[in-house]
Amino acid sequence: DVKVTQSSRYLVKRTGEKVFLECVQDMDHENMFWYRQDPGLGLRLIYFSYDVKMKEKGDIPEGYSVSREKKERFSLILESASTNQTSMYLCASSRPTPLYGYTFGSGTRLTVV
Amino acid sequence: QKEVEQNSGPLSVPEGAIASLNCTYSDRGSQSFFWYRQYSGKSPELIMFIYSNGDKEDGRFTAQLNKASQYVSLLIRDSQPSDSATYLCAVKMGNTGFQKLVFGTGTRLLVSP
Numbered sequence: 001d002v003k004v005t006q007s008s009r010y011l012v013k014r015t016g017e018k019v020f021l022e023c024v025q026d027m028d029h030e031n032m033f034w035y036r037q038d039p040g041l042g043l044r045l046i047y048f049s050y051d052v053k054m055k056e057k058g059d060i061p062e063g064y065s066v067s068r069e070k071k072e073r074f075s076l077i078l079e080s081a082s083t084n085q086t087s088m089y090l091c092a093s094s095r096p097t098p099l100y101g102y103t104f105g106s107g108t109r110l111t112v113v
Numbered sequence: 114q115k116e117v118e119q120n121s122g123p124l125s126v127p128e129g130a131i132a133s134l135n136c137t138y139s140d141r142g143s144q145s146f147f148w149y150r151q152y153s154g155k156s157p158e159l160i161m162f163i164y165s166n167g168d169k170e171d172g173r174f175t176a177q178l179n180k181a182s183q184y185v186s187l188l189i190r191d192s193q194p195s196d197s198a199t200y201l202c203a204v205k206m207g208n209t210g211f212q213k214l215v216f217g218t219g220t221r222l223l224v225s226p
Binding site: 050107 | 137212216
């Protein structure tokens, strides 16, 4: 069964901490994405990557960075966590073809206190 | 105008009825359209995609596409309480090179026994 695996299901961090969210996919997908999802705001794209070592800003990149050193792994980094970054974080992957949808990981519920 | 619009609901239907979920999109050049189901606290799960005008059926689900009207819908026949979830419409958009899925904010469906 193909999978996108996010390292943590629930995470509690303190304000100012550097936070790493890890995502690994086993489908050999070229494209990977990080979203956050908040009630009433839907899915908002933070960063995406279409190849190893490539990254592009999404709609809300401020306060975040990403790393993609290997094709299967895409990491989201919160440089200095703040309470307004409390959210559900979702990783997804896809092939770069128009008819291909995204496969999502199970999500990480991050709480910053 | 939002790129992908959905009524947030909730849409309430009795068990056994047909649930009709609607979505409009702004990019007339969009080629492919996806429906995701998301249970509370879980990640989105792809249930249907469509790219040709008309209907596409898969079990109790039917996706309908009208590109001239820029309208996509999802019909769920014989609705079950287990269908209660938020349904996200997603459209692949992008003029050149990289295309991304743009998500609506979702319609919450409630199926009562």
